[in-house]
Amino acid sequence: MAVATDVSTLTLDGLRQDDAAALFQYRSDPTNARYQSWQPKTESEAAEFIRSLPPVLNFNQAGWYQLALRYTRTKTLVGDIGIHVVADDPTMVELGITLAKDWQHKGLATVACTDVIKQVFAAGKTCVNVSCDPRNTASIRLWQRLGFRHKSFRPAAFEINGELVDDLVLELLPEDWQKHLQR
Numbered sequence: 001m002a003v004a005t006d007v008s009t010l011t012l013d014g015l016r017q018d019d020a021a022a023l024f025q026y027r028s029d030p031t032n033a034r035y036q037s038w039q040p041k042t043e044s045e046a047a048e049f050i051r052s053l054p055p056v057l058n059f060n061q062a063g064w065y066q067l068a069l070r071y072t073r074t075k076t077l078v079g080d081i082g083i084h085v086v087a088d089d090p091t092m093v094e095l096g097i098t099l100a101k102d103w104q105h106k107g108l109a110t111v112a113c114t115d116v117i118k119q120v121f122a123a124g125k126t127c128v129n130v131s132c133d134p135r136n137t138a139s140i141r142l143w144q145r146l147g148f149r150h151k152s153f154r155p156a157a158f159e160i161n162g163e164l165v166d167d168l169v170l171e172l173l174p175e176d177w178q179k180h181l182q183r
Contacts, residue, residue: 010111011070014055015080019068020047022077026100035136036098037160059123062087069099069112078103081112083120092127093120097142109142117146121174128172133165140168147180148172 015023024046026032033039040046057065062085069079079099086092095116097109120128130148132139148170157167 009072010078010108010115011072011075012067012081012112012115013070015050015053015066015068015077017047017050019077020044020050022100023050023080026079027098029101031101032098033161035133035139035160037158039161057083059085059093059120059125060090061085062090067116069097069108071103071108078108079112081116083116089127091125092129093125094129094131095120096130097139104138110145113142113146117172117177121177126174130170132168132170133160134168135165140170143170143172146172147176149176 020043024040024043027036027046028039028041038049040049053066054061054063057067065083065085067081067083068077069081070076071078077100079097081098082094082096084094084096086094095113097113099109117128128148129151130139130143132143134140134153149172151169151171152167153169154167156164158165
């Protein structure tokens with residue numbers, strides 16, 4: 001499959017109930033789950049997660065939103081991107097992305113994140129943060145390619161799969177984004 005080169009390769013929209021099986025499959029895959037704070041234990045849990053989501057992304061309303069990433073040609077769910085509008089800092093948004101294993105390393109994460117970051121800054125937000133396990137080098141490289149820079153490091157900051165893990169926080173400010181776009 002060719003590397004994605006533009007946003008027309010992907011459709012970003014809301015997760016639907018008929019996405020539960022695919023969401024469960026890639027979110028519970030041990031390779032993907034290694035760095036994820038949420039892994040559904042059953043397809044029913046994935047369906048409940050989808051039911052719990054706000055129906056529409058609203059950058060003026062605090063909370064977590066989840067967008068489906070669909071390969072445009074086949075409408076296949078290939079991943080999801082989490083968008084957290086932070087309650088105690090209305091200028092900041094946190095992002096996270098998960099792709100099914102077969103869809104990784106094809107440029108899709110770059111396409112999806114670029115589109116969402118454009119929306120974030122167009123909505124007037126002034127900071128985008130991501131939180132990564134420092135061992136997740138592929139994710140860190142993605143964010144750095146998009147212009148993110150080191151913000152903080154917290155050792156043993158949270159637990160994933162029964163293991164205390166470090167937290168590397170990267171941030172993107174509008175001026176960093178503009179520099180990235182000019183490259």
